[in-house]
Amino acid sequence: MFNLVVDQELELVLLNDSHIEELYRLIDTNRGHLRNWLPWVDETSSMAEVETFIEMGRSQYVSNNGFQAGIIYQGRLVGIIGYHAINWRNRSTTIGYWLAEALQGKGIMKRATKFMVDYAIYHLRLHRVEIRCAEANSRSRAIPTALGFKEEGLIRDAEWLYDHFVSHVVYGVLSEEWYARGVGGIDIDGERLL
Numbered sequence: 001m002f003n004l005v006v007d008q009e010l011e012l013v014l015l016n017d018s019h020i021e022e023l024y025r026l027i028d029t030n031r032g033h034l035r036n037w038l039p040w041v042d043e044t045s046s047m048a049e050v051e052t053f054i055e056m057g058r059s060q061y062v063s064n065n066g067f068q069a070g071i072i073y074q075g076r077l078v079g080i081i082g083y084h085a086i087n088w089r090n091r092s093t094t095i096g097y098w099l100a101e102a103l104q105g106k107g108i109m110k111r112a113t114k115f116m117v118d119y120a121i122y123h124l125r126l127h128r129v130e131i132r133c134a135e136a137n138s139r140s141r142a143i144p145t146a147l148g149f150k151e152e153g154l155i156r157d158a159e160w161l162y163d164h165f166v167s168h169v170v171y172g173v174l175s176e177e178w179y180a181r182g183v184g185g186i187d188i189d190g191e192r193l194l
Contacts, residue, residue, distance in 0.1 A: 004069070006115045010108060012069035012081065014061055015054045019070055022077050024050045026100060033101040037137050039161050057082065066093060071112050078103045081112050083120070092128035093120055097143075104139060113143050121175045128175070132158070132168040144171035148181055 004012040015023065024047045027034065035041040043049060057068035066083030079099035086093045095116050099109050113131075120126045131149060133140040145151070149171035157165035 004115065004119070006111055009074050010111055011072045012112060012115065013072055014067060015057055015070045017051070017054065019077060020047050020050050020054060023054070023070070023080075026077055026079075030100050034098060035162070037134050037140065037161070037166075038098060039159060042162070060085075071097075071099065071108065073103060073106075073108050078108065079112075081109075081116055083116070086124070086126070090128070091126045092130065093124075093126055094130045094132065095120075096131075097140075110143055110146055114147055117147065117173065117178060121178050126175065129173050129178075131171045133171070134159070134161075135167040135169050141169060141171075144173075147173070148177070149173045150177075 002014050006012060013019075024044075027041070027044055027050070031041055044053070053068070060082075061067040064086070066086045068080060068082035070077045071079040071081055079097065081095065081097040083093040084096055095113060097109055097113060117129050120129050129149075131144040132155070133144070135154065150173065152170045152172050155168045155170060158168040159166050
């Protein structure tokens with residue numbers, strides 16, 4: 001298990017069984033907001049589904065295939081961020097995230113995502129990090145744009161969202177681009193990784 005400190009008010013934690021009820025309440029409270037962009041919301045109708053998600057995240061971490069982390073802001077769970085999987089052969093990953101509606105606009109997701117890119121490039125030594133966002137999701141799309149990702153293209157009708165297809169915009173950043181921007185570097189267990 002781990003806690004990754006992003007800054008004084010923000011950390012990322014590997015979820016465990018003690019988070020089941022809190023995560024379920026967070027999803028339930030934000031159901032309408034999340035349903036606009038995420039296809040799993042209706043399927044997450046009980047704490048058992050949340051428990052399954054948390055167990056999947058732990059298995060992902062144990063098998064060295066990335067992780068799903070709870071975003072803890074000022075001591076409370078406010079969202080999720082994680083690597084969908086890691087392609088070790090190609091040294092690449094894709095980041096996914098969501099945040100409680102009431103906490104948007106505070107820079108939380110931008111800081112958490114920057115940390116995840118730093119972790120992928122400096123700690124995991126990956127070469128490419130990708131983010132895919134629904135074409136109409138301007139808030140989600142603002143994150144990779146603000147972090148200097150390149151918009152690489154559009155995947156038409158990429159995902160079925162309850163009653164319609166949504167297209168995804170693909171953003172990517174390569175390790176040498178991230179290094180060149182000079183924005184990276186993280187502290188892990190008291191060690192500075194550059």
